[in-house]
Amino acid sequence: xSLNSRARTTGLWILRVGVAVVCLLPFYWLANVSxxxxxxxxxxxxxxxxxxxxxxxxxxxxxxxxxxxxxxxSFVVASLTTLLTLGLxxxxxxxxxxxxxxxxxxxxxxxxxxxxxxxIGMVGPLYVAMARLGLINSYPALVxxxxxxxxxxxxxxxxxxxxxxxxxLEDAALVDGCSPGxxxxxxxxxxxxxxxxxxxxxxxxxxxxxxxxxxIMTSTPASRTVPVALALFAGLHELPWGTIxxxxxxxxxPVLILVAVFQRQIVxxxxxxxQK
Amino acid sequence: xxxxxxxxxxxxxxxxxLVFVAVMGAFPVLSQFVLSFTEFNMKFADERGFVGLxxxxxxxxxxxxxxxxxxxxxxxVVSVGLELVLGLxxxxxxxxxxRGRTALNTAIILPWALPTVVAATMWSLIFNDRVGLVNSILxxxxxxxxxxxxxxxxxxxxTCILADVWKTTPFVAIILLAGLKSVPxxxxxxxxxxxxxxxxxxxxxxxxxxxxxxxxxxxxRTMDAFRVFDxxxxxxxxxxxxxxxxxxxxxxxxxxxxxxxxxxMTVALFAIVFLLSLVLIRFMRISQEPVSE
Amino acid sequence: MKRPRTATGxxxxxxxxxxxxxxxxTSGCSQDDSITRIVFAAGQDPSGATATLIEEYNASHPGVxxxxxxxxxxxxxxxxxxxxxxxARETSIDIYSMDVIWTAExxxxxxxxxLPEGFIDPDAFLPGPMxxxxxxxxxxxxxxxxxxxxxYYRTDLLAEAGLAVPETWDELTAACEAVTPEGGxxxxxxxxxxxxxxCNFLEFLWGRGGSLDAEHLASSPEAATAEIRETIVxxxxxxxTDVSPASVLTYKEEDSRRIFTEGQAPFLRNWPYVxxxxxxxxxxxEGFTGIAPLPHAEGETSYSTIGGWNIALxxxxxxxxxxxxxxxxxxxxxALKQRAIxxxxxxxxxxxxxDDDVLAANPHYANFFEVFRHTKSRxxxxxxxxxxxxxxxNVHRALSGEIDPETAARAIVTDLTELYAR
Numbered sequence: 001x002s003l004n005s006r007a008r009t010t011g012l013w014i015l016r017v018g019v020a021v022v023c024l025l026p027f028y029w030l031a032n033v034s035x036x037x038x039x040x041x042x043x044x045x046x047x048x049x050x051x052x053x054x055x056x057x058x059x060x061x062x063x064x065x066x067x068x069x070x071x072x073x074s075f076v077v078a079s080l081t082t083l084l085t086l087g088l089x090x091x092x093x094x095x096x097x098x099x100x101x102x103x104x105x106x107x108x109x110x111x112x113x114x115x116x117x118x119x120i121g122m123v124g125p126l127y128v129a130m131a132r133l134g135l136i137n138s139y140p141a142l143v144x145x146x147x148x149x150x151x152x153x154x155x156x157x158x159x160x161x162x163x164x165x166x167x168x169l170e171d172a173a174l175v176d177g178c179s180p181g182x183x184x185x186x187x188x189x190x191x192x193x194x195x196x197x198x199x200x201x202x203x204x205x206x207x208x209x210x211x212x213x214x215x216i217m218t219s220t221p222a223s224r225t226v227p228v229a230l231a232l233f234a235g236l237h238e239l240p241w242g243t244i245x246x247x248x249x250x251x252x253x254p255v256l257i258l259v260a261v262f263q264r265q266i267v268x269x270x271x272x273x274x275q276k
Numbered sequence: 277x278x279x280x281x282x283x284x285x286x287x288x289x290x291x292x293x294l295v296f297v298a299v300m301g302a303f304p305v306l307s308q309f310v311l312s313f314t315e316f317n318m319k320f321a322d323e324r325g326f327v328g329l330x331x332x333x334x335x336x337x338x339x340x341x342x343x344x345x346x347x348x349x350x351x352x353v354v355s356v357g358l359e360l361v362l363g364l365x366x367x368x369x370x371x372x373x374x375r376g377r378t379a380l381n382t383a384i385i386l387p388w389a390l391p392t393v394v395a396a397t398m399w400s401l402i403f404n405d406r407v408g409l410v411n412s413i414l415x416x417x418x419x420x421x422x423x424x425x426x427x428x429x430x431x432x433x434x435t436c437i438l439a440d441v442w443k444t445t446p447f448v449a450i451i452l453l454a455g456l457k458s459v460p461x462x463x464x465x466x467x468x469x470x471x472x473x474x475x476x477x478x479x480x481x482x483x484x485x486x487x488x489x490x491x492x493x494x495x496x497r498t499m500d501a502f503r504v505f506d507x508x509x510x511x512x513x514x515x516x517x518x519x520x521x522x523x524x525x526x527x528x529x530x531x532x533x534x535x536x537x538x539x540x541m542t543v544a545l546f547a548i549v550f551l552l553s554l555v556l557i558r559f560m561r562i563s564q565e566p567v568s569e
Numbered sequence: 570m571k572r573p574r575t576a577t578g579x580x581x582x583x584x585x586x587x588x589x590x591x592x593x594x595t596s597g598c599s600q601d602d603s604i605t606r607i608v609f610a611a612g613q614d615p616s617g618a619t620a621t622l623i624e625e626y627n628a629s630h631p632g633v634x635x636x637x638x639x640x641x642x643x644x645x646x647x648x649x650x651x652x653x654x655x656x657a658r659e660t661s662i663d664i665y666s667m668d669v670i671w672t673a674e675x676x677x678x679x680x681x682x683x684l685p686e687g688f689i690d691p692d693a694f695l696p697g698p699m700x701x702x703x704x705x706x707x708x709x710x711x712x713x714x715x716x717x718x719x720x721y722y723r724t725d726l727l728a729e730a731g732l733a734v735p736e737t738w739d740e741l742t743a744a745c746e747a748v749t750p751e752g753g754x755x756x757x758x759x760x761x762x763x764x765x766x767x768c769n770f771l772e773f774l775w776g777r778g779g780s781l782d783a784e785h786l787a788s789s790p791e792a793a794t795a796e797i798r799e800t801i802v803x804x805x806x807x808x809x810t811d812v813s814p815a816s817v818l819t820y821k822e823e824d825s826r827r828i829f830t831e832g833q834a835p836f837l838r839n840w841p842y843v844x845x846x847x848x849x850x851x852x853x854x855e856g857f858t859g860i861a862p863l864p865h866a867e868g869e870t871s872y873s874t875i876g877g878w879n880i881a882l883x884x885x886x887x888x889x890x891x892x893x894x895x896x897x898x899x900x901x902x903x904a905l906k907q908r909a910i911x912x913x914x915x916x917x918x919x920x921x922x923x924d925d926d927v928l929a930a931n932p933h934y935a936n937f938f939e940v941f942r943h944t945k946s947r948x949x950x951x952x953x954x955x956x957x958x959x960x961x962x963n964v965h966r967a968l969s970g971e972i973d974p975e976t977a978a979r980a981i982v983t984d985l986t987e988l989y990a991r
Contacts, residue, residue, distance in 0.1 A: 016369050016376075020383040022442070026398040027386065029409060033401075039851025042827035046412045088293040095289035099282060107290065114301050116499055116549045120526055121542035122304035124535070128657045129303060148300045151293060153496055157451070160488045164458050180285050198454045201385070202447065209391040211506070215646065216653050219610075219638050219661075227391045231641040235615050237822040237842050241401070248394050255389045256382070263381040318656040319678035319951060405816045406828065425816040429969040512819075515762030515965055530649045531954035533656070533678070 027249075034058065034245035041241045057246035066221045070229040071251050077139055077225060078207040081146040082200050085154050088147070090196065093158030094184055098170065108159075115152030119145075120212070127216050141217040142225070146210060150203040157202075161195030162188065197262055208255060226251045311539035318533040331540035340524060341541070345548075348520040351437060351508075352501040358441045359497055360490070363448025370449070371456045388446040396510035399439040403427060403511075432516035440507045444500070448493045455489030456482070491560040495553060502549050521545050605891050607635045609899075610651070611666035612642040612878070616912035622904050626895060633891050644668045644764070648954075655680040655883070663886035664896060667710055667879045669701040669946065670764075670953050676704040677951035681881040683707045688893070689900075697875040697944035698917045704949065709881055711900040712917035714908065716876030717944045718772050718863060719937070721829060721837040721847065723748070725857040734861045738776070738803070741836060741864045745812045748835045756807065757825040758838040760818040762965040767947060767957055768874035769838060770964050774800045775872040776865035781948050781960070781981075783989040790982050798978035801967045808968070818968055830854060838863060840876060841915055844933055860936045862943060872945045877917070909934075915941075952988045959984045 033041055034057050035050040061067050095101055096108065126145055135141040165188065173183040189196070211227040218224050224232070230251070233244045315327045335341055370380055387395065402409045403426035414420045426435045459482065467477045505522040508514060514523045525545060529538035614620065623635050640647045651665055655678070667675065675681045689711055691699050698712030722734060726748040735741040745755030759765040774780065779796030786793050807813045817825070822839060829837035830846050832853040837843070847858040865871035880900055886892050898904060905916040910930040915937065921927055922938045950956055960981055967977035 012369060016373070016380060019366055019369060020380060023383045023387050023446070025409075026390070026395060026402065026442075029398060029402055037851060042407050042823075042831060046407055046409060088296055091289035092293040095286045099286050099289075101286055101290070107294070110294070110297065112553055113546075113550065114297055114305075115496070116503075116553065117301075117305055117308075117546050118503055118522065118525060118542050120505075120522065120529060121308045121539065122301075124529070124653060124656065125304040125307045127653055131657055131659065144300055148297065151297060155293065156492055156496070160492055161454070161458075163488065180282065181288070184289075194454055194457060198450055201450065205389050208389070211391070211393055212649075215641075215650055221639055227393060228641070230391065230394060231643065231646060232613050232639060234642050235613065236642045237826075237840060239397075239823055240615075244394070244397075248390070252386075252389065256386070259385045259389065260378060260382050263378055263385065318652065319674060319680075321679065404824070405819070406824075406833075423816070425819060427819045428816060429818070429971065513761070513763050516969060517971070527954070527958065530652055531645075531958070532952070533652055 027252075030245045030249055033241050034249055036242055038240065038242055057242035058250070060243050061247045061250055066224075067229055067247060067250070069222055070224050070226050071254060073139075073223060074208055074226040074251070075254055077142045077146070078204045080139060080143045081150060081207040082203045084143060084147045085150045085203050086196060086200060089151050089154035089199070090158055090189070090192075091184070093155045094162050094188060096155070097159045097162035098188075099180075108156075111152040111155050114148065119149060123212060123216055126213070130217060137218055137220055137223040142207075142210075142214060145213050145217075146207045150206060154199045154203060157199045158192075158195055161192060161198075165191065201259070201262070204258070205255070308539045308542050311535050312543045313540075314536045316534075316536035316539075318535060327536070331537050332544070334537065335540055335544055340519075341521070341544075343517075344519050344521050344524050347433070347517060348502055348504070348522075351433065351440075351504060351518075351520060352498060355437050355440050355444075355501045355504075356494065356497045358437070359445050359448045360494060362441065362445045363493065364452055364486075364490075366445060366449040367452035367456055370453055384446050384449055386446075387443050388450075390443070392443060392506040393510055395443050396439055396507045399435075399442075400427065400511050403435055427512055427516070429516045432512050432518045436508050436511050436518050439511060440501070440504065443507070444497065448497060451489050451493045452486060455486045459485045487560070491556075494560070495556055498556060499549055499553060502552065503545070603632070605633045605888050607633060607663045607888060607892050607895055608638050608661055609635055609664040609666075609895065610638040610640055610647075610662050611880075612640050612644075612647055614639075614908075614912055616908075618908045618911040618914075619899075621911075622899060622907060626898055630894075633895075635895050638662065655885070658885050659883075660885045660887050663883055663888060663892040665881050665883055666713065667881050669698070669875055669877050669879060670949075670957070672702055672709055672879065672881075673704045673949045673951045674953055675881065676707070676709045680884050681709050682884050682889070683709055684711065684882075685893070688897070693919060694917050695919060695941055695944075697941060697946065698877060698879070700946050701875055701877070701949075702879050710879035711881075711896055713878050713880050713900055714905070714914035715917050715941065716840050716842075716915060717873040717937075717940055718768060718838055718876075719841060719843075719873065719940055720861045720863045721839060721843060722859045722861060723832075723835045723854060723857050724859040725854075726835045727859075734859065735836075735864055736862075737867050738864045739867065742807070742810070742812050745836065750833065750835075753833040754814045754817075754828060755812040755834060756836040756838070757813060757817055757820065757828050757834045759820050759822060759825055760804075760813075760965070760968065761821050761824075762818075762961050763821060764957060764961070765821055766961050766965060768876065770800070770804075770960065771874050771945070771947060772838070772863050772872065773804055775945060776863060776869055777803070778866070778869045781985060783948070783950075783985075786982055786986050786989065790986065794975075794978045794982045797981055798974045801964060801974040801977060805968055805974070818965065841937055842913065845913060860933065860940075862940050870943065872943050873940055875944045875946050877915070948985070948989075950989060952991060956985060956988050959988070 032048070032050055035053040035055070036047070037052070037054055040047055040050065096104055101107065122145070130136055130141045169187055169191065170180070170183045173187045174180070178186065209227060211231070214225045214228045218228065230244060230247055233240055233247060312331055313326060313328060314324065316324050366384065370384065373380055401407070405411055405423040405425045408426070410426065411420070411423045415423070425431065463481050463485070464477065467481050472480070503522050504520055505526065508518050508520055509523060512518045514520070521541070522545070525538055525541045528534050528541060609623070611619065620637055623637050627634055640650060647666070648668070648671065654662060655675070665681070667681070689708070694712050695715060697717070698715050702708050702710040702712055727734065727744065730744070730747045732744050732747060735744050741756060749755045758769050760769065771781065774796065777796060777800055779793065779800060808815055808817065825837060826839055826843050826846060828834045829839070829843070830852045844858065844860070846852060848855055863871045863873060880896050882889060882892050882896065902918055902921060905918055905921050906924055906927055908914040909916050909921060909927050913931070915934070916922065916927070922934055928934060947953070948956055963972070963977035963980050966972045967974050
């Protein structure tokens, strides 16, 4: 490697580390706060590292509340939302991208319209509907509205992704005697894993973080999701930073695991697939 | 091609999602439209009734609405602009990485994974004028004499934008990274064989192929930024010229319980964003031809 | 055809498996129809006192089961949720805890029912909270716990400088000049653009003899405008002369509290909750906290803004009698005493302030009681949220220098008069 090249590589790596640092800054602060005593949080000047470091906050997160149950709820809701959204959206996106759909612009516009419609306006009517159906405090009460809001993004991303695949893929399958439906399921889908995982990641995280609907549609501690549970740590005037930080870090763990396990698919892809 | 067979296939593929949208979305959306033409405050049952366009007339004369519209616009343009540029830079930085891939990619996705409310609360602590990390570091470096009030008049909007950019650049970066990954290597090889320089490769190979992905990111980020709520709500509550349309709508719907006026605003916001999207779509010329015949 | 990679495949299979499990396990609860179920929605009580009380009640009342629907403590979050539920005529919630400022709003909406005649003895409660549960002469809720603005000060710093506790604003500003620590602030309060700003602003206003009452604005709008303008100008002068830091316009309760407990400011306006922080472990000023009524202008009286929460019966409750019985319990002397001792919730019953056990656990309550006799409510109106926004907007912008005090004052008087008239 030439000197120039080496300098360039080092420079790039410095940038990469810089980006990672910026991304992780609040997490570092969360970790710092979660291990501090309540009074240490507000020290002037600040402590860059907790001194003394205490684990009380973490203990209180697991002891006093139903937090682990809340994390499970969030996980289930987010997963179901992702599956349902992809299950509905991927076929639609495929049709829009690869087949001759009349009124294609109209359909895309409908999806766009739903995405644009401010969710705030929908809370009231949707609550009434869910209450009438007796679905309050159940998973569908959240999964259905979340799917409604995520569908447009999924359809748009996947439509574009399917559009970038070479046209020859289906032709090969059809020559082999597959029906167009089979071609979709057996050839296109497996090859589209990167696009699917990208969409899945975005949907999952959106559902995981949503607050307003989760607050309104759940009323018992056992049915709450993580964002609402976090809001429940706060007192009237006080903000128990330590406990909130500890709880946040704990709730990030499942997301972290998912991201780490699937990040290759989310970000990398089967580059070979596009070259068939 | 077998035309009726394909038509049936299209129907089977599209129907589920369209039916779902129709069933789930029709009631809430339509009720908003209908309510916008009524005087309907949840608290004053005796004063309800159909009032035609008067909510919209009121909206047209509402100076708060105009001001919030401007602030929302400002926030959107700066935020999305920064996110696109930074997102592309980050995506390119991460594209060719082999070692440390998992760690870097995970680090990038984490800001997006943090609940917005928590992230914003963290930032309000970090940007706090007395106990915040930022002022602490700046002070120790000797860069500032007295603490900067990041969330006060003057700087509040900038701080909100920074917090939002931190949180959502990963979203853009992921989409663009997926796009970068979809560019077949042979394109790059061919360009290099032709003697193209780095910038030329970027401009004539990468960017054009990335266009649809940039378009999707731009479209969705613009729509989201225009409807921003959580970040600003937690950081400033809308004070110091940071109030956005979503915040105003939230107040009217949930605080004042004025469903009639609130619905009119919701419809108006929807219309504005819809028009904006159409403009963007036209601009990027997104509609793609179907690939197979 | 591609087979899924092992890791992805395993991961996906695991997820699908657990999801199927989740769908299959139903959270069915067996309903015993002979028991009356009452749901009580209220903000989080970290001390656990409320939960214990409810358990006690359930144990001693077979045939009734009260469950505590815990909401986030934040008042706006509760308001959002309750408004949604009540608008939908939700029958599953019988009892709501209510911020003192919601009474007129909820009563006018028909969401809460007036208390039966003679349900409570008004003289047993503090006058401020009693005022807050009354709308147009009818009582709609029972006071539960209360809050009021106080002046906190550093006993050691004042003693060192040989100063008495300031009673007027002039005395306070003079004291600030004498005792403010190097690099610190003088008088900190809550000036961020939120509900707390109104509490602070009204205390400044009332202390100068002004008011935002409907009758006052209607009968003498010019005088009212002048009072508001002068108050804004006065507050601005505090900031301009560095008595209060410019950043006070971003402070809420905790921001200002910590500056005081870190020893960086000799004077603080805040709620009673600060006491346990100031005198608790880890506080830099332990042993040196003093409480006093807020200062007033020369010749005027000082008043504190009333905060706190009340308890009301939902208009859609299907078990009003049983619910009222529970309300009587949870606002009774015993319950208030428990919550005071364990949770530090200030009682609304006068007798509780003389209770030995309560005073033993909270000796400073005696000082609080003095302040609680001079409290006032924020304007009572069904349009309170809008009213609050008008005042917050104009005051904050005038204090930030975005608009001038005269414009702000006029806007407040005009808009409030219009809202009162609706």
